[in-house]
Amino acid sequence: MRQVRGSHAVTRRPFVASSFAAAASSAGFSSLDYPGALDAPLQSETPGGNKIYPGVYQIDSLFGGRNLFQYLFVGDNILLLDIGLAYTPERTIFPALRQLGIRPQQVNLAITTHADGDQQGGNDAIKRASPGTWLACGEADRAMVEDPRTLWDQRYNFLKRDYDVGIDPEPSPDVRKPRRMDACFAGGERIRLSNDWDLEVLHVPGHSHGHLALLDRDHGTAFVGDAIHGRGCPSASGAMALPVTYYYVDVYFPR
Ligand SMILES: [Zn+2]
Numbered sequence: 001m002r003q004v005r006g007s008h009a010v011t012r013r014p015f016v017a018s019s020f021a022a023a024a025s026s027a028g029f030s031s032l033d034y035p036g037a038l039d040a041p042l043q044s045e046t047p048g049g050n051k052i053y054p055g056v057y058q059i060d061s062l063f064g065g066r067n068l069f070q071y072l073f074v075g076d077n078i079l080l081l082d083i084g085l086a087y088t089p090e091r092t093i094f095p096a097l098r099q100l101g102i103r104p105q106q107v108n109l110a111i112t113t114h115a116d117g118d119q120q121g122g123n124d125a126i127k128r129a130s131p132g133t134w135l136a137c138g139e140a141d142r143a144m145v146e147d148p149r150t151l152w153d154q155r156y157n158f159l160k161r162d163y164d165v166g167i168d169p170e171p172s173p174d175v176r177k178p179r180r181m182d183a184c185f186a187g188g189e190r191i192r193l194s195n196d197w198d199l200e201v202l203h204v205p206g207h208s209h210g211h212l213a214l215l216d217r218d219h220g221t222a223f224v225g226d227a228i229h230g231r232g233c234p235s236a237s238g239a240m241a242l243p244v245t246y247y248y249v250d251v252y253f254p255r
Pocket residue numbers: 007008009010114115116207226
């Protein structure tokens with residue numbers, strides 16, 4: 001089975017404060033001017049997206065020197081998996097849709113795989129362009145995905161009070177506004193794209209409590225976001241950019 005990974009966001013290792021600081025710094029959220037934003041491409045490198053197999057496209061851009069991916073599933077219904085940063089829909093996702101002859105208003109469902117700035121930051125832009133598109137995420141990540149303030153306090157600065165380790169306390173403009181989810185998944189749901197094409201929603205905690213993956217059983221492919229890291233998160237040039245970022249290691253072990 002192929003595993004298709006998204007790219008990382010700000011990440012941390014809960015038991016090693018120094019690793020967290022290094023990871024947060026290299027992730028592009030660590031300073032007041034947010035270097036990740038400066039690295040943002042003015043337009044998509046591949047505005048049409050890369051076809052992975054019929055009906056499925058990988059949309060790519062760069063953030064902080066790393067690849068940033070979203071996935072588009074085009075059946076009778078259209079699903080976007082991961083949303084990118086605040087500017088990603090307008091700079092990258094909408095141009096990719098345009099190349100495919102799809103209007104933003106035709107996207108039925110936009111799923112954020114997990115709570116991280118570069119997965120959820122574009123939710124507000126999606127909803128502004130297409131109020132009818134349903135936004136969704138994992139139930140256990142809902143509070144952080146809906147509110148950047150909660151994301152910053154609970155995910156990125158959880159060591160701030162006790163160890164003074166973290167990033168700028170104010171949420172980045174790259175993540176921007178709170179935005180309510182229209183639906184949340186707990187795993188086990190099925191999403192019908194066409195009469196003969198379903199995706200299964202999997203709950204895959206570890207990188208975050210509510211992390212979701214989508215399994216396309218018919219095509220032998222799982223879209224796992226940041227749930228599986230291999231040796232770490234590479235930069236776009238192929239060097240290693242971030243360490244493995246399993247926040248809750250115990251859930252990866254069989255019981
Ligand atoms: Zn992540």
